[in-house]
Amino acid sequence: MRRVEIFDTTLRDGEQSAGVNLHLPEKLEIARALVAYGVDTIEAGFPASSPEDFRSVQAIAREVRGVRVAALARSLPADIDAAYEALREAEEPRIHVFIATSPIHMEYKLRLSPDAVVERAVASVLHAKRYVSDVEWSAEDATRSDWDFLVRIVSAVIAAGATVVNLPDTVGYVQPEEYAAMFRYIMERVPGAERVKFSTHCHDDLGLAVANSLAAVRAGATQVEGTINGIGERAGNAALEEIGVALHVRRDFYGVETGLNLRETVRVSKLVSRLTGFPVPPNKAVVGANAFAHESGIHQDGVLKHAATYEIMSPELVGLSSNRLVLGKHSGRHAFREKLAELGLSVTEAEFEELFRAFKELTGKKKTITDDDILALAFDMAHDG
Ligand code: KIV
Numbered sequence: 033m034r035r036v037e038i039f040d041t042t043l044r045d046g047e048q049s050a051g052v053n054l055h056l057p058e059k060l061e062i063a064r065a066l067v068a069y070g071v072d073t074i075e076a077g078f079p080a081s082s083p084e085d086f087r088s089v090q091a092i093a094r095e096v097r098g099v100r101v102a103a104l105a106r107s108l109p110a111d112i113d114a115a116y117e118a119l120r121e122a123e124e125p126r127i128h129v130f131i132a133t134s135p136i137h138m139e140y141k142l143r144l145s146p147d148a149v150v151e152r153a154v155a156s157v158l159h160a161k162r163y164v165s166d167v168e169w170s171a172e173d174a175t176r177s178d179w180d181f182l183v184r185i186v187s188a189v190i191a192a193g194a195t196v197v198n199l200p201d202t203v204g205y206v207q208p209e210e211y212a213a214m215f216r217y218i219m220e221r222v223p224g225a226e227r228v229k230f231s232t233h234c235h236d237d238l239g240l241a242v243a244n245s246l247a248a249v250r251a252g253a254t255q256v257e258g259t260i261n262g263i264g265e266r267a268g269n270a271a272l273e274e275i276g277v278a279l280h281v282r283r284d285f286y287g288v289e290t291g292l293n294l295r296e297t298v299r300v301s302k303l304v305s306r307l308t309g310f311p312v313p314p315n316k317a318v319v320g321a322n323a324f325a326h327e328s329g330i331h332q333d334g335v336l337k338h339a340a341t342y343e344i345m346s347p348e349l350v351g352l353s354s355n356r357l358v359l360g361k362h363s364g365r366h367a368f369r370e371k372l373a374e375l376g377l378s379v380t381e382a383e384f385e386e387l388f389r390a391f392k393e394l395t396g397k398k399k400t401i402t403d404d405d406i407l408a409l410a411f412d413m414a415h416d417g
């Protein structure tokens with residue numbers, strides 16, 4: 033199977049979420065959890081952006097082992113020097129340089145001609161190569177760039193020594209088939225494409241970051257960038273926990289493997305949520321509190337007979353101990369009987385019917401019925417009788 037690498041940017045792009053401000057001890061804790069989760073690369077920060085970012089990258093590079101550490105730099109010598117200075121002590125350092133390639137960014141933001149952008153991109157890779165062998169190059173706003181211009185600039189940065197070529201959907205604009213077609217177009221035309229890794233980096237403005245990343249993997253991308261819980265600029269980045277599980281559950285479809293230890297999924301998600309203060313919505317795929325909760329009677333009955341009736345993956349896969357049968361107005365006798373057994377309540381058939389009636393009546397007043405509610409009903413029944 034083709035190996036797809038996971039590049040985590042929770043500490044760089046994720047930290048760019050409005051309202052998120054992580055300090056060094058928290059960043060180190062997240063970095064260690066990411067190593068346990070099995071990511072290949074941690075993008076630890078953007079050293080030239082602030083002294084605090086510099087110190088965080090430096091500390092992660094010095095203290096975290098068993099993972100490649102990357103630092104971001106604009107295509108400016110001073111940024112690249114700062115990235116290397118911060119990365120010096122990393123076991124496996126990578127400098128990640130970027131420059132925008134779309135007409136709107138080149139004209140209004142950079143105020144550079146396309147020729148000057150190619151020149152600056154090549155110079156940045158050559159500069160980074162003086163320090164490290166592993167250099168990632170990103171075409172910011174690739175998905176709103178001209179594909180033939182991308183072929184030209186990607187060919188030039190590979191010739192200059194880039195080892196990874198990242199084609200970000202910076203503004204979350206692209207559609208899955210279009211993104212896949214863009215990867216194929218470029219990979220087929222660029223000399224030396226087989227020597228480098230092609231990487232996907234998606235934002236979620238249209239809710240397509242995960243779908244777009246998966247489409248790029250289908251088209252041949254061998255590195256996926258994203259963040260835990262999908263945190264990041266505006267609507268966020270592609271959620272790595274969703275991508276990891278999708279590639280595993282549908283490995284029949286994707287035919288790739290990652291080095292992720294999926295049993296760490298929920299743990300790392302909860303840690304990032306707690307330290308960033310960003311709650312995980314209950315209905316979020318894979319890591320939401322309801323991701324393995326069944327409420328309707330038909331679903332509960334099915335899951336009790338065979339979990340695969342309504343579960344495409346086991347809760348244990350992502351590190352949970354079991355699924356959850358949530359008792360509410362849609363729950364049936366089967367689930368209710370299981371719950372009584374789980375609570376250690378043994379009742380006669382007549383008592384069961386009486387309790388079930390009381391339970392149904394309570395669901396008219398309360399949306400979710402807790403274990404304490406059921407124990408209270410059983411207590412009332414025993415004392416009324
Ligand atoms: O979204 C983006 O284009 C980025 C680059 C800096 C890689 O985050």
Ligand code: ZN
Pocket residue numbers: 045200202233235269
């Ligand atoms: Zn980004």
